[in-house]
Amino acid sequence: MMTQHSVEKIGGTSMAATSTLFDNVLIAGRSGAELYGRIFVVSAYAGMTDLLLEHKKSGEPGLYAHFARGDAAWRDALDRVSGAMRERNAQMFVRPESREEADRFVHERAESLRRCLDDLDRLRAHGRFSLKDQLITVREMLAGFGEAHSAHSTAVLLRDRGVNAVFVDLTVWSEDDRVSLDQRIRDALEPIDLATQMPIVTGYAGCEGGMVRRYARGYSEMTFSRLAVVTGASRAIIHKEFHLSSADPKLVGGERARKIGRTNYDVADQLANLGMEAIHPRAGRGLRQSEIPLCVRNTFDRDDEGTLICGDYRSDEPRVEIVTGVQELHALQFFEQDMVGEKGYDSRILEVLDRRGAWIVSKASNANTITHYLSGSSETVAKAVSDLEEAFPGAIVTTRPCAMAAVIGSDISAPGLVSRALDALEQADIAVLALQHQIRNVDVQFVIEREDFERAVRTLHAALVEDSTAGLRRRAAA
Numbered sequence: 193m194m195t196q197h198s199v200e201k202i203g204g205t206s207m208a209a210t211s212t213l214f215d216n217v218l219i220a221g222r223s224g225a226e227l228y229g230r231i232f233v234v235s236a237y238a239g240m241t242d243l244l245l246e247h248k249k250s251g252e253p254g255l256y257a258h259f260a261r262g263d264a265a266w267r268d269a270l271d272r273v274s275g276a277m278r279e280r281n282a283q284m285f286v287r288p289e290s291r292e293e294a295d296r297f298v299h300e301r302a303e304s305l306r307r308c309l310d311d312l313d314r315l316r317a318h319g320r321f322s323l324k325d326q327l328i329t330v331r332e333m334l335a336g337f338g339e340a341h342s343a344h345s346t347a348v349l350l351r352d353r354g355v356n357a358v359f360v361d362l363t364v365w366s367e368d369d370r371v372s373l374d375q376r377i378r379d380a381l382e383p384i385d386l387a388t389q390m391p392i393v394t395g396y397a398g399c400e401g402g403m404v405r406r407y408a409r410g411y412s413e414m415t416f417s418r419l420a421v422v423t424g425a426s427r428a429i430i431h432k433e434f435h436l437s438s439a440d441p442k443l444v445g446g447e448r449a450r451k452i453g454r455t456n457y458d459v460a461d462q463l464a465n466l467g468m469e470a471i472h473p474r475a476g477r478g479l480r481q482s483e484i485p486l487c488v489r490n491t492f493d494r495d496d497e498g499t500l501i502c503g504d505y506r507s508d509e510p511r512v513e514i515v516t517g518v519q520e521l522h523a524l525q526f527f528e529q530d531m532v533g534e535k536g537y538d539s540r541i542l543e544v545l546d547r548r549g550a551w552i553v554s555k556a557s558n559a560n561t562i563t564h565y566l567s568g569s570s571e572t573v574a575k576a577v578s579d580l581e582e583a584f585p586g587a588i589v590t591t592r593p594c595a596m597a598a599v600i601g602s603d604i605s606a607p608g609l610v611s612r613a614l615d616a617l618e619q620a621d622i623a624v625l626a627l628q629h630q631i632r633n634v635d636v637q638f639v640i641e642r643e644d645f646e647r648a649v650r651t652l653h654a655a656l657v658e659d660s661t662a663g664l665r666r667r668a669a670a
C-alpha cells in the first residue's frame with residue numbers, strides 16, 4: 193500500500209453541505225493524479241442517525257427506539273428515514289440515472305431491513321422469545337444504513353464528476369465472519385490502488401463487539417482513526433462544520449471565538465472527555481501512538497489549514513487555548529466516615545459506575561468523601577446510587593445536578609490564572625461550587641450551577657482568551 197496518503201473523515205454536518213464539500217474538500221480544484229492518495233471516511237448525512245436510532249441530544253425516539261419498545265410506529269419511522277434519504281438524493285443528483293441508482297440502493301437496503309424487522313416482530317408475537325440479544329444487532333444494522341447511504345451516494349456523485357471513486361461498504365457483515373475492526377479495514381482496503389482509486393469508506397463498520405455498542409455515537413471517528421493507523425497514513429484530517437475554536441462559536445459568538453492553530457493530543461483528550469466533539473475519546477490514542485498528526489479543518493473555509501494536533505506541541509507561553517465544559521453533570525458524593533485511612537472504597541465504587549455505564553468526567557476525594565462528576569442520564573446515576581446504598585449501608589450517597597466549565601491549554605502553568613478566573617466568575621455573580629486544578633497544568637475545572645453554564649463559558653472566555661492582557665508568564669521553574 194502507498195505510504196504517502198491521507199485518511200480524511202467527513203462529519204455529518206459537512207456531508208449535508210454537499211456542494212460546498214465537493215468544492216472545498218473532495219475535488220477542491222484538483223484534477224488527474226492529484227485527486228488520489230486520499231481515503232475518505234464518511235458519516236451519515238446530518239440527522240439520519242438520529243432518525244435511525246434516536247436523537248443524539250434530545251433522545252427523541254427514532255426507528256430503533258420504536259422497534260425496541262414493540263411499537264408498530266417503527267414502520268412509519270422506516271418510511272420517514274428512507275423518505276429523508278431519497279429527498280437528500282433529489283437535492284444532490286443532477287444526472288437522473290445516478291439519482292435512480294442512489295434511490296434504488298436506499299430502497300433495497302430499506303426493504304431488506306423491513307423484512308428482517310418483520311421477521312423479528314413475528315417471532316416476538318409468539319411471546320416465548322426474548323429479543324434482547326437481537327435488539328443489539330438491530331441497533332447496529334440500523335446505524336449502518338446511514339453511512340451506507342452517504343458513502344454510496346458520495347461515490348456515485350464523484351463518478352459523475354469523473355473521479356474514480358470506490359464505494360467501500362463496511363456496514364454489512366455476516367455473523368459467521370465477525371472480525372476485528374482492524375481486520376475488517378485491512379481486508380476491504382487491500383485490493384484498492386490508492387494511486388488511481390479514491391475509496392469512500394462507510395464510517396460504520398460491522399465488527400466484533402459492534403460499532404455503536406463499543407464506541408457509541410460519533411463512531412465514524414473510530415473507523416477513521418483505525419484506518420489511518422492500519423494503512424500507515426502520513427496524515428489524518430477531520431473535516432468539520434467549524435474551526436476548532438477557543439470556545440463553541442454557537443455559545444460565545446463566531447466573532448469572539450478564535451481558531452486554534454496548533455495543539456496537542458493531551459488537550460484533545462480533555463475535550464473528548466468533556467464530550468466535545470473535537471475527536472472521539474478513543475480515536476486519538478491510535479493516532480498519537482502511531483505519531484500520525486491530526487488536522488481538524490473547517491469544510492467551509494477552504495484555504496485555511498485548520499488546527500494541527502501533534503503529540504509534542506506545547507504553547508510558546510502559558511495560555512488558555514479553549515474554554516468549554518459540560519452543562520448536564522451530576523455530582524455523586526459518597527460520604528463514609530469509616531473510610532478514613534482505609535483503601536478499597538474507590539475500586540468498589542468504580543465497579544458500580546462501570547456496570548451502570550456512567551461516564552466519569554472528573555473525580556475528587558478527601559478523608560471521608562469521594563465525589564464523581566458524571567455525565568449521562570439521571571436514570572443511570574439513580575441506579576448507581578441505589579447500587580451503592582445497597583453495597584455500603586453505612587455510607588451516605590447523594591447526587592446533585594451541576595455543570596462544569598473548564599479552561600484547557602497545552603500549558604496553563606501561569607501564576608494568577610486561577611485567581612483571574614475566579615475573579616471574573618465572582619464579578620459575573622457565578623458561584624463556584626468546587627474547583628479542580630491538576631499538577632499537570634492542562635486544565636482547570638470549575639463546578640457551577642447548571643443555569644450558570646453558558647454565562648460561565650462566556651465569562652471565562654472573555655477574561656482568559658479575549659482579554660489581550662491575559663498572555664500569562666510561565667511559572668518560574670522550582
Ligand SMILES: Nc1ncnc2c1ncn2[C@@H]1O[C@H](COP(=O)(O)OP(=O)(O)O)[C@@H](O)[C@H]1O
Binds near residue numbers: 436437
Ligand atoms: N471549541 C469548539 N470549537 C468548535 N466547535 C465547537 C467547540 N465547542 C463545541 N463545538 C460544537 O461542536 C459541534 C459539532 O461540530 P460539527 O462540526 O458539527 O460535527 P460533525 O461535522 O461531526 O457533525 C458544533 O455544533 C459546534 O457548535
Ligand SMILES: N[C@@H](CC(=O)OP(=O)(O)O)C(=O)O
Binds near residue numbers: 204236338395408413
Ligand atoms: N452518524 C453517526 C456517526 C458519526 O460519527 O457521526 P458524526 O461524524 O456526524 O458525529 C452518529 O451520528 O453518531
